[in-house]
Amino acid sequence: MERRSFVRQAGLAGVLAAGAAPAVVQAQTNIRWRLASSFPKSLDTIYGGAEVFSKKVSDMTGGKFQISVHAAGELMPALQVDNGVQNGTVEMAHTVPYYFFGKDPTFALGAAIPFGMNSRQMTAWMYEGNGMKLMREFYRQYNFINLPGGNTGTQMAGWYRKPIQSAADMKGLKFRIGGFAGRVLERMGGVPQNIPGGEIYQALEKGTIDAAEWIGPYDDQKLGFNKVAPNYGYPAWWEGGPEIDFFINSKAYDGLSAEYKAILEAASAYAHTDMQAKYDAKNPAALRQLIASGTKLFRLPKDVMDLAFKESMALYSELSASNPNWKKVYEDFSKFRGEQVRWFSIAEDGYDNYMIEQARAGKL
Structure with a gap:
């Protein structure tokens, strides 16, 4: 059988199984x-x-x-x-x-x-x-x-000169926030700044911005944000994954x-x-090191999360009414998200929450 005929009849899987892959790549x-x-x-x-x-x-x-x-x-x-x-x-x-x-x-x-x-x-x-x-x-x-x-993965909520204590603290906050989330921040009274990762430190250091988010402990530590804004918030409502x-x-x-x-x-x-x-693998050790060097963790208050959620859903409704591209994709995205959250609330959350309790009790 000629080689060309063999490849055509056997298909790629058959060729790989027959050990002929190098010749296929070679071609x-x-x-x-x-x-x-x-x-x-x-x-x-x-x-x-x-x-x-x-x-x-x-x-x-x-x-x-x-x-x-x-x-x-x-x-x-x-x-x-x-x-x-x-x-x-x-x-x-x-x-x-x-x-x-x-x-x-x-x-x-x-x-x-x-x-x-x-x-x-x-x-x-x-x-x-x-x-x-x-x-x-x-x-x-x-x-x-x-x-x-x-x-x-789910990101941290960024670095702040002063910790956020209520939704009122978002008013006028000059915040480096990536992409689309800035539109929600604006509706909350903040002032979004879309700055590339390599320029964030200088903006924080000079006071051009009041706060900045990037990714999480490993990358944030590399960029040195803790040196100019010691308060580290969580979670990033704008980037769950x-x-x-x-x-x-x-x-x-x-x-x-x-x-x-x-x-x-x-x-x-x-x-x-x-x-x-x-x-x-890398975030846990980096977070420990940041805390040991003086970083202060704080959780975003519930009223901040609630306001962000309210304004996000309102924005999505407005976009669905005005943007056909958004409406087509978001309808499918939203349905899938709802099913996933309900499923994760059963097995995943049940297991994770128990394990978190054991860790907090010092058993892990």
């Missing part, structure tokens, strides 16, 4: 892509997600598919990588979709919205619900597709073979899981 074209990140190199966990992805792609193609990773500012500003992918200046970006909510609030649904889903729920919506399908339909008008590229994505130029993606597309999907899924695992 693929050498490809060189560039990836623009929205993150600085100093943040090895979130920036590193793109490097993990790139290495996996190279490893699975025997080095034939190379993707060079470029930190924020190297090829283009952190908050303009979407334009770079859209117009084909770069083939890919690694970013948080809500950064681009100014073009359309629907972008935020691909990452996180206030009182959205946690990381596991978001991944479930993307892979097993309609999330990937609906977001790709939306992204089509911007000439790119998405692949999940990480999640930080923010997804980081790979944006891929549609023409570049469509030009790939089926095998290379499958490799990109596999590498992104690995990077997605890897990032979450790293944050879960």
Whole structure:
């Protein structure tokens, strides 16, 4: 049997089982892509997600598919990588979709919205619900597709010069807050500032802003926010499980073979899981170190959470009435979220709450 006939009849799975995979990879074209990140190199966990992805792609193609990773500012500003992918200046970006909510609030649904889903729920919506399908339909008008590229888990509520004691303290607060959540903060009386991660410390230090949120203990410690704003709040009502994505130029993606597309999907899924695992592993030690160095933890008061929830739901209703893109995606997102929260309240919460009691009792 001729090799070409064998590959056609056996299919890729059969070829792999027969040990012929090296020859299949060998037949693929050498490809060189560039990836623009929205993150600085100093943040090895979130920036590193793109490097993990790139290495996996190279490893699975025997080095034939190379993707060079470029930190924020190297090829283009952190908050303009979407334009770079859209117009084909770069083939890919690694970013948080809500950064681009100014073009359309629907972008935020691909990452996180206030009182959205946690990381596991978001991944479930993307892979097993309609999330990937609906977001790709939306992204089509911007000439790119998405692949999940990480999640930080529920974030902290940021660093404050003075702790928030009531909803009244939100009035006039100049707060660096990422993306779409700033619209809710405005409705609460705050003054949102959309500043890239690499510029937050200077803004806090100079007093340009009163408070700032970024991600969580591991990354926040690296950026040194505790040195200029000692009060550390939780939880971030605006980011229960923010997804980081790979944006891929549609023409570049469509030009790939089926095998290379499958490799990109596999590498992104690995990077997605890897990032979450790293944050879960690294945050506990970083938080202990921050507290030991003088950081003061505080929980956001209930009236702050209630006001944020009220204003978030009101905003979503307004957007559903005025924005067809938002309405289409949010209706599905909202239904899935409701089912997930009810399910998590049974087994997950029941188990977690018991284990938390044991930890607080010093038994763990």
